[in-house]
Amino acid sequence: MQKIEIRNLYKIFGKDPEKGLQLLKEGKNKEQIYEETGLAVGVQDASFSVKKGEIFVVMGLSGSGKSTLVRMLNRLIEPTAGEVLVDGEDVLKMSKQELVKYRRSKTSMVFQSFALMPHQTVIDNVAFGLELDGVEKTRRYERSLDALKQVGLEGWENAYPSELSGGMQQRVGLARGLAVDPDILLMDEAFSALDPLIRTEMQGELLKLQDRHERTIVFISHDLDEALRIGDRIAIMEGGRVVQVGTPEEILQNPADDYVRAFFRGVDPTGVISAGDIVRDNQPTVIWHTAETGIRMTLEMLNNRDMEFGYVIDSERRFNGIVSTDSLREALERGARKIDQAFIKGVTKVGETESLQDILPYVASNTWPVPVVNEKNIYLGVVSKNRFLRTLHRAGNGTQQTQEEKSLEEGVSA
Numbered sequence: 001m002q003k004i005e006i007r008n009l010y011k012i013f014g015k016d017p018e019k020g021l022q023l024l025k026e027g028k029n030k031e032q033i034y035e036e037t038g039l040a041v042g043v044q045d046a047s048f049s050v051k052k053g054e055i056f057v058v059m060g061l062s063g064s065g066k067s068t069l070v071r072m073l074n075r076l077i078e079p080t081a082g083e084v085l086v087d088g089e090d091v092l093k094m095s096k097q098e099l100v101k102y103r104r105s106k107t108s109m110v111f112q113s114f115a116l117m118p119h120q121t122v123i124d125n126v127a128f129g130l131e132l133d134g135v136e137k138t139r140r141y142e143r144s145l146d147a148l149k150q151v152g153l154e155g156w157e158n159a160y161p162s163e164l165s166g167g168m169q170q171r172v173g174l175a176r177g178l179a180v181d182p183d184i185l186l187m188d189e190a191f192s193a194l195d196p197l198i199r200t201e202m203q204g205e206l207l208k209l210q211d212r213h214e215r216t217i218v219f220i221s222h223d224l225d226e227a228l229r230i231g232d233r234i235a236i237m238e239g240g241r242v243v244q245v246g247t248p249e250e251i252l253q254n255p256a257d258d259y260v261r262a263f264f265r266g267v268d269p270t271g272v273i274s275a276g277d278i279v280r281d282n283q284p285t286v287i288w289h290t291a292e293t294g295i296r297m298t299l300e301m302l303n304n305r306d307m308e309f310g311y312v313i314d315s316e317r318r319f320n321g322i323v324s325t326d327s328l329r330e331a332l333e334r335g336a337r338k339i340d341q342a343f344i345k346g347v348t349k350v351g352e353t354e355s356l357q358d359i360l361p362y363v364a365s366n367t368w369p370v371p372v373v374n375e376k377n378i379y380l381g382v383v384s385k386n387r388f389l390r391t392l393h394r395a396g397n398g399t400q401q402t403q404e405e406k407s408l409e410e411g412v413s414a
């Protein structure tokens, strides 16, 4: 479901922005327009959408238009042209009153400079937005305490900002953003001022928060590692344009141009592509598991299909275990009858979000393709050694899979 939709959005800074629009339409570029008129093109023709519940990272070099773009989402910067739809409603058509309400209740913004008020306690800093909203004091403090708890600052409510470390101050900034319980959190280089260790910690904190309470987060960053770590999808900006939008894997595997490629140079694909991206569910034999599933029947089935391994799942597709022709025969010799007595011991399944780097040891050490499950233990399929190696090879070359490779892969037996 789309939460935010941006259509043909422009921002031109200067006295006569319409003139700038006209010149862009005539094919002039940003630099020519600046030289001729002194108008600065901040964002040009941006169109994309942000899904409900995702962390959407806007990335680009300094001056590429990130801040301008994100500030147009809550009209801290007034767009020159285009549409910003939030839950289907055009933010640019809102009256002043509607806009105030939208800014206070639907969105909140977290800045790089934590923008804390030094003479106010932590809790008053957090409660500030609610106070503006006219929320009464008891309720205000309740919600602020809850927000402080969410960012791990319980017990610090009466401290002053100067008593806190940089990382803690940023947590207060984040708590202030959370206290109003916004649908949409806009984060402008929110972690950039933090030293690397604290920064990584805060990124982890944000991901954890997102696990518990799904918000739509638009996060500006100029840092690739950060974008890859937290972004469900990334938009890359260059010179005011959005040049590519996609998941980290999509962008890495298929960069739109040299600018994007340059960003990703040196990135190790094994850290970015996940098990879920390369899972295949059509190869090995899947065996539905019930109390009646017998060993003899299973063995016969594997033999008939000339398969060495079978993946056992229940009627809800939850992964139970793996059997092999060997483990089934051994179990029969022991006098066992039910299939779960024939599971290979110590089978490792991997989560769909685990990276290639994480799953490498399992792919390398097992003779059977590694089963991949989601967070509910639902079986999604397997990653075979072949598929794993092919992906590495492709990502390394930055080339697309050819039709030949594709059919080869479909034909590769597990």
Ligand SMILES: Nc1ncnc2c1ncn2[C@@H]1O[C@H](COP(=O)(O)OP(=O)(O)OP(=O)(O)O)[C@@H](O)[C@H]1O
Binding pocket: 013, 014, 040, 041, 042, 043, 060, 061, 062, 063, 064, 065, 066, 067, 068, 069, 222
């Ligand atoms: N108020 C303004 N007046 C004139 N030009 C502006 C104004 N604000 C931004 N610009 C110009 O718009 C372009 C985009 O700036 P913006 O701040 O959005 O980039 P950014 O990617 O966020 O950069 P940074 O990472 O340095 O914050 C730049 O060329 C900038 O000079």
